[in-house]
Amino acid sequence: MTMIAQSQIKNRLLRRFPEDAFELLAPLLEPVDLPMKRLLVRPRMPIEHVYFLESGVASMVAESADGKSAEIRHIGREGIAGYPVVLGVDRTPNSIFMQVAGYGLQVATPEFVPILEHAEVRQLLLRYVHTCELQLAHSALAAAKFTMHQRLARWLLMCHDRIGGNDLPLTHELLALMLGVRRAGVTNELHILEGMHAIKSTRGNVRVLDRNMLIEIAGGCYGVPEQEYERLIETSAQPPIPPVHLNDKSPSQHSLNGRP
Template structure:
């Protein structure tokens, strides 16, 4: 059994668990190395583990029945892979795998689900699922209403939010998956952002040279889900500290 101290954890969700909920979960957490391409969720297969990422970057990918695929959201130290189990779902058509190597803390689904009986843990994780849905919604909005270099700026900002430092070890293959374009088109879009002095792109790496410029380029397609995460998780009281009715229901302002 591995003993994990909450004070030493980098995952933002785990850090927001109440002490009572974390003490229930901590003995179940196991450290895991997460190399590139490591599968966290397999499409249409039972979700056997939930993984709290401590470092690195994972992609959630949607795939059509004829094999077309696109990245729909990122998972980093702000969240967990396998979150559909929070909603009582045992599998999903989407996949999730590592794009940037790192490590995490995983727990078997059969051990994790009972933790959801703790009101504080359940409320925190439902808030997180809400922010995931909002990120998906804004991915759709970006694809429909913004041009490709704005969408690229958004994805790079989202990667930057989840990776330490200004160097993002992103391949053209990954960038093409993010944008839903051919790899040949990725180079052109990177050159646009370089011409605006927001990034410096080399083989297998994108360096953020001016984050504020990147935010300006992304415009309205970046920021709303991030603000909602900060409001509901990063800067809100721990759910277990909020009042509970006698019937176990939270007050109406929880979400």
């Protein structure tokens, strides 16, 4: 099998791997088509593979005990599906499925876990998990403090970040899952954004006409997690996190050093 060159990788996280770590991982990466609705992580089942998305968008979905569900975050070429294994977790109650078809690189979890012993890889992926937590936090903030059309603008911006071009192949069913509302409610919110000339909605597709308008509409519920990703992942190499010595009482020794 031809080994994949790091310079050919589109996944933004994988491109940041140290060269020596990527050389160890490259023979284990398997290209895979990811059609719409393909399950990448099954709830409460062992995470068998980690996926580095090269295109398309995956949705992480939380489901209540009585079957209610809502999308809680997006995963695209900025990250990985199956990231709980970075934290030593072998399964999760949440599911991840492809919302927009694409392709990616998969690696079996037992083969991926040893790569985490590489200090720079572990640091990079823990920083990525931090940005995931921020995205979750801002989803909760958006749901609590922002209007429905602001929340829709945020989700559309997040999809736009992860999909090349201005056409977002999103069905009303998926948009309803994003917002946690019925499909009829989605139609009303799309009409609001169309009236502001930010988008054009047709069956199974939303075209972004004015991204800056969407950002203005979303207000403060979009941007903070994205800026943190740029700061921690995409800027020039970050200095390593210094080790914490429990017997060292100097506060300065415990500070953490803190986007593409």
